[in-house]
Amino acid sequence: MKTGNRGRLAILISGRGSNLQAFIDASAGGALAADIAVVISNNPDAGGLRLARRAGIPTRSIDHRDYPSREAFDAALAAEVGQRDVDLVILAGFMRILTPVFIEPFSGRLLNVHPSLLPKYPGLHTHQRALDAGDTEAGVTVHFVTLELDGGPPIIQARVPILPGDTAQTLADRVIVQEHLIYPLAAQWLISGRLQLTDHGACLDGEPIPATGIDYSPGASSGAPTEPG
Numbered sequence: 001m002k003t004g005n006r007g008r009l010a011i012l013i014s015g016r017g018s019n020l021q022a023f024i025d026a027s028a029g030g031a032l033a034a035d036i037a038v039v040i041s042n043n044p045d046a047g048g049l050r051l052a053r054r055a056g057i058p059t060r061s062i063d064h065r066d067y068p069s070r071e072a073f074d075a076a077l078a079a080e081v082g083q084r085d086v087d088l089v090i091l092a093g094f095m096r097i098l099t100p101v102f103i104e105p106f107s108g109r110l111l112n113v114h115p116s117l118l119p120k121y122p123g124l125h126t127h128q129r130a131l132d133a134g135d136t137e138a139g140v141t142v143h144f145v146t147l148e149l150d151g152g153p154p155i156i157q158a159r160v161p162i163l164p165g166d167t168a169q170t171l172a173d174r175v176i177v178q179e180h181l182i183y184p185l186a187a188q189w190l191i192s193g194r195l196q197l198t199d200h201g202a203c204l205d206g207e208p209i210p211a212t213g214i215d216y217s218p219g220a221s222s223g224a225p226t227e228p229g
């Protein structure tokens with residue numbers, strides 16, 4: 001049931017849930033006008049499930065190993081999310097490739113966070129790949145999910161410098177701070193009606209978002225107002 005005009009989210013996780021915690025904090029603190037209706041994990045041991053329970057959020061484990069195919073797993077996931085009457089589905093470290101069985105019913109209200117400056121480095125091991133390539137910066141992208149893996153229209157990007165002596169871990173530690181800032185912000189934009197997925201890509205306040213997303217790098221002046229609304 002909706003509380004006032006607050007939105008309702010389903011958050012899908014596989015692991016520790018630090019992005020989930022950022023959503024819990026943003027929801028409680030007022031930066032995000034939405035409640036988390038359910039947290040679902042494909043991994044019954046995900047640490048994020050404990051974070052959700054501690055916050056009083058309903059949780060569900062849907063173990064992909066119990067299903068004969070990706071499509072069968074996705075159908076179970078879609079049924080679970082579908083009965084929660086949510087406005088938005090948040091993939092927060094959800095480490096399963098989704099099929100059209102899940103993506104199509106939630107198109108336009110399905111977001112992912114990916115720890116690279118897309119279109120660079122879709123897939124895994126993004127930080128190591130940025131280091132191996134000799135890049136001078138790395139970052140994170142929040143994007144709409146479409147049928148192309150990590151290929152949906154970007155919404156927000158945040159960049160961080162790659163520093164001498166960085167490892168994949170030190171770089172990940174720098175990037176995740178930015179993930180926690182930009183992901184709830186993108187969700188707030190969608191919940192408040194400012195953000196849409198159109199046939200031409202992502203739009204904010206009716207204007208097309210640039211192909212690499214709005215730049216929310218520390219110190220960047222993005223031109224997009226940050227207040228909820």
Ligand code: GRF
Nearest residue numbers: 015016017018019093113115
């Ligand atoms: C994050 O780096 C996210 O970008 C990636 O998986 C990681 C999940 O971390 N997709 P957490 O579980 O939210 O802490």
